[in-house]
Amino acid sequence: MATPQLATFKVPAIDNEPMVTYAPGSPERQALRAAIAQMEQELPFEVPCIVNGEAVKTGVFGKQPLPHDHANHLCAYHEADEATVAKAIDGALAAKGEWESMPWNDRAAIFLKAADLVSGKYRYKLMAATILGQGKNVWQAEIDAAAELADFFRFGVKFVEELYAQQPSKNSAGAWNRVEYRALEGFVLAVSPFNFTAIGGNLPGTPALVGNVVLWKPSPAATYSNYLIHQILTEAGVPPGVIQFVPGPPPEVVGQAISHPSFAALHFTGSTFVFKKLWKDIAANLDKYKGYPRIVGETGGKNFHIVHKSAEVRNAVLQSVRAAFEYQGQKCSALSRLYVSQSVWEGGFKDQFLEEVAKIKVGPPQDWSNFMGPVIGRPAYDKIMGYIQKAKEAGGEILIGGTGDDSKGYFIQPTVILSKDPKSITITEEIFGPVITVYVFPDSAFTSTLSLIDTTTTYALTGAIFSSDRSALLQATNVLRNAAGNVYYNEKCTGAVVGQQPFGGARASGTNDKAGSVSIFYRFVSARSIKENFVGLEDFGYPSNLV
Ligand SMILES: NC(=O)c1ccc[n+]([C@@H]2O[C@H](COP(=O)([O-])OP(=O)(O)OC[C@H]3O[C@@H](n4cnc5c(N)ncnc54)[C@H](O)[C@@H]3O)[C@@H](O)[C@H]2O)c1
Ligand SMILES: N[C@@H](CCC=O)C(=O)O
Numbered sequence: 001m002a003t004p005q006l007a008t009f010k011v012p013a014i015d016n017e018p019m020v021t022y023a024p025g026s027p028e029r030q031a032l033r034a035a036i037a038q039m040e041q042e043l044p045f046e047v048p049c050i051v052n053g054e055a056v057k058t059g060v061f062g063k064q065p066l067p068h069d070h071a072n073h074l075c076a077y078h079e080a081d082e083a084t085v086a087k088a089i090d091g092a093l094a095a096k097g098e099w100e101s102m103p104w105n106d107r108a109a110i111f112l113k114a115a116d117l118v119s120g121k122y123r124y125k126l127m128a129a130t131i132l133g134q135g136k137n138v139w140q141a142e143i144d145a146a147a148e149l150a151d152f153f154r155f156g157v158k159f160v161e162e163l164y165a166q167q168p169s170k171n172s173a174g175a176w177n178r179v180e181y182r183a184l185e186g187f188v189l190a191v192s193p194f195n196f197t198a199i200g201g202n203l204p205g206t207p208a209l210v211g212n213v214v215l216w217k218p219s220p221a222a223t224y225s226n227y228l229i230h231q232i233l234t235e236a237g238v239p240p241g242v243i244q245f246v247p248g249p250p251p252e253v254v255g256q257a258i259s260h261p262s263f264a265a266l267h268f269t270g271s272t273f274v275f276k277k278l279w280k281d282i283a284a285n286l287d288k289y290k291g292y293p294r295i296v297g298e299t300g301g302k303n304f305h306i307v308h309k310s311a312e313v314r315n316a317v318l319q320s321v322r323a324a325f326e327y328q329g330q331k332c333s334a335l336s337r338l339y340v341s342q343s344v345w346e347g348g349f350k351d352q353f354l355e356e357v358a359k360i361k362v363g364p365p366q367d368w369s370n371f372m373g374p375v376i377g378r379p380a381y382d383k384i385m386g387y388i389q390k391a392k393e394a395g396g397e398i399l400i401g402g403t404g405d406d407s408k409g410y411f412i413q414p415t416v417i418l419s420k421d422p423k424s425i426t427i428t429e430e431i432f433g434p435v436i437t438v439y440v441f442p443d444s445a446f447t448s449t450l451s452l453i454d455t456t457t458t459y460a461l462t463g464a465i466f467s468s469d470r471s472a473l474l475q476a477t478n479v480l481r482n483a484a485g486n487v488y489y490n491e492k493c494t495g496a497v498v499g500q501q502p503f504g505g506a507r508a509s510g511t512n513d514k515a516g517s518v519s520i521f522y523r524f525v526s527a528r529s530i531k532e533n534f535v536g537l538e539d540f541g542y543p544s545n546l547v
Helices: 027-042 083-100 104-120 123-134 138-164 197-209 220-236 250-258 272-286 313-329 343-359 380-392 444-456 470-479
Strands: 043-046 050-052 054-056 062-066 067-079 175-183 185-191 214-217 243-245 263-269 293-300 303-307 335-341 398-401 415-418 433-442 463-466 486-489 525-533
Touching: 027 123, 043 220, 050 083, 062 123, 062 220, 062 293, 067 123, 067 220, 083 185, 083 214, 083 250, 083 303, 083 415, 104 123, 104 138, 104 197, 104 220, 104 398, 123 138, 123 197, 123 220, 185 250, 197 214, 197 220, 197 263, 214 250, 220 243, 220 293, 250 263, 263 272, 272 293, 303 444, 313 335, 313 343, 313 433, 313 463, 335 343, 335 444, 335 486, 343 398, 343 415, 343 433, 380 398, 380 415, 380 433, 433 444, 444 470, 463 470
Parallel strands: 043 067, 185 214, 185 263, 214 243, 263 293, 303 335, 303 463, 335 433, 415 433, 463 486
Antiparallel strands: 050 054, 050 243, 062 067, 175 525, 398 415
16 A cells, blocks of 8 residues: 655754763763673674675674774674675665655654664663774764764754755746655665764665665774664664675675676775775776766865964864874874964974873773773784884974884874974875874965965865964965865864764865765765646647747
8 A cells, every 4th residue: 555645744853962971970971881891791792794684694704803902802793705795785676665665754763763772772882882892982982973873863864854855946837846856776885984983874874864775884893883883773673675784805895796787876985095996996897887876985184283373372282182183093084284383383382282292191992091092903003103104214303102002902102293394204195093293384484384285185174274363264264275175263173063064075085975964965866857737738839830
């Protein structure tokens, strides 16, 4: 029986998930402590692939080590093989008809329920998995696994309501024009990074919300938290087959998916290198596909702060410490190049900055006093330490830090490099770790330094300008128009919030489709225009034909 549509429903008022403080003695501190202790006791977990709602155990295991204690692992996951990926694609395509035909308010209700499960029942479990498995401290896990993920699901519903409301404004007499926003023909491939649990949920969630079916390949280093998200979505009511969870060897799983004729879109977040490779592979497969696949990718960054001579120094110092070193610099938006006006640097910025960085405690993330935890794994540790070495060899001065200890976990001290070379390797390439490079410029060279910032890297993700002089802010805004997709005034370059600062960068940083806004949803629908005529013709000729 067809589903009757007996009203136009309005989604509930949507707001950002309130953040709790985890202050000593608070109930949330107690609850999270218990969740971490329980997970530490129960690990390692076994994670299957989930295909058509069923657990698939291939018996070939990958492991997600604990970054703070690499002898142990949080989970062992069954790696999807060729047959599992093929079954997942077939199952998703079979699930598509019913899912995209489901009335919008029902799809919306499923995601609103998922948000409530994230912020309620599963909050502490999801945070514990993010803390132990991805090395986030409590506050970073709250921002990510609780607040941002719930926000993505709730605001997603609001954005889709806005999208569906976009209708033609004109109708000629006797006709009614409508637009429907169809899901893409085929399946969407979501490939997610390790560094945000919320992005893991958002990459499959966004296309699914508008009726698509999705093959989701999580990051090996975030498998367990991402598996919990899949369980939450299932509990909320996402039907079997709609989001297929296929952890596995990245080139094989992804390669198989993008070779399929029904591949309709890539929703990717990760490094620029991998994204460019996938784009080229998709282009090489173009003749195999039914249509032109959509390619959506948010990638690397080399984000800047510029501190003008008029800046309020204390604020610029503290914002820079947070932007560079929160989550060990492993946010795509993290500060990694800091340009400071000479009079400010010598007039107190340098001393205050180094004094604050020296206070940062580094250690296991479940020790509440640590501001910084481990970096994600062995390749990251070696890469970051390699950059520090290269900086030394190139004459960079290590002002603080520069050391690491990988005996138990992958710990690197917050590192500040002073470079006289404005194009040194650590000021141009993405390091993705707790390392920033400072470049001090003469007060008189503000204008040329703006151009330098604009032309130093291939990236254009985030940046911040610190100044109490409005004309300096305006000048920087104009010169740096294309140097960052998210720009901040007197505020750090990290911490974009869903529904407040739509997020994404251009140039080598991605397609700038703005996660956390209505824009991204346009990429996962294919609009169909419908015109209905109410009045029949009486003659095929026009008055102009009359003589
Ligand atoms: N712009 C943004 O919004 C944003 C947000 C988060 C992270 N990032 C970027 O992500 C990167 C860090 O995340 P990461 O280390 O997980 O990135 P990554 O590129 O190593 O991995 C991302 C995803 O791609 C997969 N992958 C890796 N190699 C592959 C291959 N050869 N073929 C197919 N798939 C492959 C991984 O398994 C993972 O699922 C940084 O560059 C960071 O700037 C960007
Ligand atoms: N919302 C995040 C995005 C980080 C990506 O890794 C921020 O702006 O800090």
